[in-house]
Amino acid sequence: MILILLGPPGAGKGTQSQLISERLGLPQLSTGDMLRAAVKAGTPVGLKAKKIMEVGGLVSDEIVIGIIADRISEPDCAKGFILDGFPRTLAQADALDELLKSKGRHLDVVVELKVDDTKLIERIECRARETLAAGGTVRADDNAEALKTRLIAYYRETAPLIGYYYAHRLLKSVDGMKPIPEVSRLVGELLDQFQHA
Numbered sequence: 001m002i003l004i005l006l007g008p009p010g011a012g013k014g015t016q017s018q019l020i021s022e023r024l025g026l027p028q029l030s031t032g033d034m035l036r037a038a039v040k041a042g043t044p045v046g047l048k049a050k051k052i053m054e055v056g057g058l059v060s061d062e063i064v065i066g067i068i069a070d071r072i073s074e075p076d077c078a079k080g081f082i083l084d085g086f087p088r089t090l091a092q093a094d095a096l097d098e099l100l101k102s103k104g105r106h107l108d109v110v111v112e113l114k115v116d117d118t119k120l121i122e123r124i125e126c127r128a129r130e131t132l133a134a135g136g137t138v139r140a141d142d143n144a145e146a147l148k149t150r151l152i153a154y155y156r157e158t159a160p161l162i163g164y165y166y167a168h169r170l171l172k173s174v175d176g177m178k179p180i181p182e183v184s185r186l187v188g189e190l191l192d193q194f195q196h197a
Contacts, residue, residue: 001191002083005083005084005110009147009150015180016180020187024080028081032085035053043070088158089158110165111187111191114174114176121147
């Protein structure tokens with residue numbers, strides 16, 4: 001099974017990806033992790049990415065797709081994988097479709113974690129307060145202002161994918177505002193139905 005998790009920053013995509021990965025035994029592919037691994041391994045695509053990253057540039061879609069192409073050719077991806085944080089744009093979604101077709105594979109399902117933006121911002125603020133009260137440190141981008149900026153970018157660049165995947169009959173939505181175990185249960189039920197369909 002090849003699946004994508006969609007949703008705004010703070011919706012819990014990383015958490016749910018991890019839980020699905022454990023449940024189905026599928027690797028969770030995060031573009032950030034894959035980029036770092038490719039750079040560290042010194043692959044041809046990784047070396048290209050390294051040059052760009054060293055000067056603070058943004059890695060092109062072509063390079064990211066190259067890194068994904070290398071990664072999904074590895075044996076642990078034979079039964080499928082979960083894409084976390086990719087695609088982010090319609091151009092990336094098209095490039096991913098082409099890549100999968102070229103490998104004789106296809107996307108099975110896109111799970112959208114639906115959230116209420118106002119409650120999401122409250123959730124981030126509450127989480128930051130709890131972390132500070134417990135004596136922990138809060139990530140620099142884990143505050144309401146940073147989240148608002150990231151939400152604007154999400155709605156501008158990534159939200160159009162909801163319509164794109166809906167039109168391709170791949171989109172399934174889950175209420176991402178419920179507690180983590182409940183969201184996990186709903187996602188699990190959805191994927192079970194899909195596996196037995």
